[in-house]
Amino acid sequence: GNHAAAGGALAGRHVLITSGPTHEPIDPVRYIANRSSGKQGHAIAAAAAAAGARVTLVSGPVSLPDPAGVETVHVESAREMLAAVEAALPADLAIFAAAVADWRVADAAPEKMKKDGGALRPLSLVENPDILATVAQRTGGRPGFVVGFAAETQNVIDYARAKLARKGCDLIVANDVGGTGVMGGDANTVHLVTPDGVETWPTLPKEEVASRLVAHLARQIAGKAE
Numbered sequence: 001g002n003h004a005a006a007g008g009a010l011a012g013r014h015v016l017i018t019s020g021p022t023h024e025p026i027d028p029v030r031y032i033a034n035r036s037s038g039k040q041g042h043a044i045a046a047a048a049a050a051a052g053a054r055v056t057l058v059s060g061p062v063s064l065p066d067p068a069g070v071e072t073v074h075v076e077s078a079r080e081m082l083a084a085v086e087a088a089l090p091a092d093l094a095i096f097a098a099a100v101a102d103w104r105v106a107d108a109a110p111e112k113m114k115k116d117g118g119a120l121r122p123l124s125l126v127e128n129p130d131i132l133a134t135v136a137q138r139t140g141g142r143p144g145f146v147v148g149f150a151a152e153t154q155n156v157i158d159y160a161r162a163k164l165a166r167k168g169c170d171l172i173v174a175n176d177v178g179g180t181g182v183m184g185g186d187a188n189t190v191h192l193v194t195p196d197g198v199e200t201w202p203t204l205p206k207e208e209v210a211s212r213l214v215a216h217l218a219r220q221i222a223g224k225a226e
């Protein structure tokens, strides 16, 4: 139909986005986390709302305000993020921009650990659920289009292609975080990796990456059933 007349390229669509890091508790005052400001994911949520979508943003702990006009669900851990994502389905489009901690502490201490001057207690880690793969591989209720991110320090395109296949998503937004400035910075250089090929964009402000990505994804899902 004519989406522009209905208020934007994503009018009538539900877009689900994850953003930020997850925090995995060691004890009540300490945690393991990935570096992530949430800037890119939050900018995508704002851009999707501006394109007329109903947007659910599942955010780990960030110091950013909730984007205007976006239903924001705040979580801490990967398992909480997965539960919030599944509660927000169904969605027409799902974008997994969060930097999810790959591991959590198997036996987080219920009380604050004290130094005590003695031997360190080793942390035993267990792998977290893969939220993107879980959603992309759903047999019922899979979102119409599933997008992952891949932050890499080397072999960016090769690793992104491998992740695309392994996780079962439709597109990977790959970025090279090997240099300085991307993590927490305001600009991003991305490659859109699909089974059909690779499209490399110039270095752009994260807001510009967000609006271009939303326009690109709106075109991808435009042909699919409403």
Ligand code: CTP
Pocket (backbone or CB within 6 Å): 018, 078, 096, 097, 098, 099, 100, 101, 102, 128, 129, 130, 131, 132, 133, 147, 148, 149, 150, 151, 163
């Ligand atoms: N992702 C996720 N849940 C996880 C780990 C990753 O949803 N437990 C998502 C991220 O949000 C991102 C994509 O998967 O969209 C790729 O994340 P990345 O960390 O690059 O992939 P991993 O499979 O964890 O591989 P590795 O960290 O070993 O490179």
Ligand code: CA
Pocket (backbone or CB within 6 Å): 100, 101, 102
């Ligand atoms: Ca990871």
